[in-house]
Amino acid sequence: MNSFSEQLRAAGDEIWQQIHEHPFVVGMGDGTLEAERFAYYMVQDYLYLIEYCRLFALAATKSADLQTMGKFAELLHATLHVEMDLHRQYAAEFGLTPRDLETASIAPTAHAYSRHLLHTVQNGTIAEMITAILPCQWGYHEIAVRLKERGGLDNGSRYTAWVAMYASDEFKSLSDWLRGWLDDIAEDFTAAERRRLTELYLTGSRYEWMFWDMSYKMETWPV
Numbered sequence: 001m002n003s004f005s006e007q008l009r010a011a012g013d014e015i016w017q018q019i020h021e022h023p024f025v026v027g028m029g030d031g032t033l034e035a036e037r038f039a040y041y042m043v044q045d046y047l048y049l050i051e052y053c054r055l056f057a058l059a060a061t062k063s064a065d066l067q068t069m070g071k072f073a074e075l076l077h078a079t080l081h082v083e084m085d086l087h088r089q090y091a092a093e094f095g096l097t098p099r100d101l102e103t104a105s106i107a108p109t110a111h112a113y114s115r116h117l118l119h120t121v122q123n124g125t126i127a128e129m130i131t132a133i134l135p136c137q138w139g140y141h142e143i144a145v146r147l148k149e150r151g152g153l154d155n156g157s158r159y160t161a162w163v164a165m166y167a168s169d170e171f172k173s174l175s176d177w178l179r180g181w182l183d184d185i186a187e188d189f190t191a192a193e194r195r196r197l198t199e200l201y202l203t204g205s206r207y208e209w210m211f212w213d214m215s216y217k218m219e220t221w222p223v
């Protein structure tokens, strides 16, 4: 029998196939993505990650034991000092300072997705919290590993650093921890809880697709 996290991934398979085939993701993999679309993504992802850090801080305060608190602190630290450092380096290539990133205005989809996550972590159970985070943490690793398998590290483009970071073992170990934790507590879930968590996972996965699409289209507020 598949683990609960594997069942979630299977339920979202159609969405994840569409993510792998999205022109933004494909373009990062073969190096053909236009720089201006990537620069837009970097800024929006930075704004998203600021809220993502806040979410880990919130999750730490809601943790029942020190080990869990420490793990969320580790996720916060890795996001703030490793993942966002990649963004700061890319931004510098585009002539943007960290202050430019922080003071940019957030686009509709990035706003909606980050607020969805914050709402879930603020109001949800531990299981809901982990399930909401899973598409972000696990999904990026899956994307990067696929791009790496298809030569995404060898095309000489500016996107190889992105692929290398998200395909790394360090990034994998944090998503493995989240998955393992969810699988450990899944035995006690009722059928209704499983359905609710599956919906939550699918919502996050849809937002992941929407984030790529937002970046490809360089979305702005309509009015």
Ligand SMILES: Cc1ncc(CN)c(N)n1
Pocket (backbone or CB within 6 Å): 045, 048, 049, 083, 135, 136, 137, 140, 208, 211
């Ligand atoms: C939208 C999004 N989702 C996930 C990740 C990986 N932390 C990210 N940087 N941005």
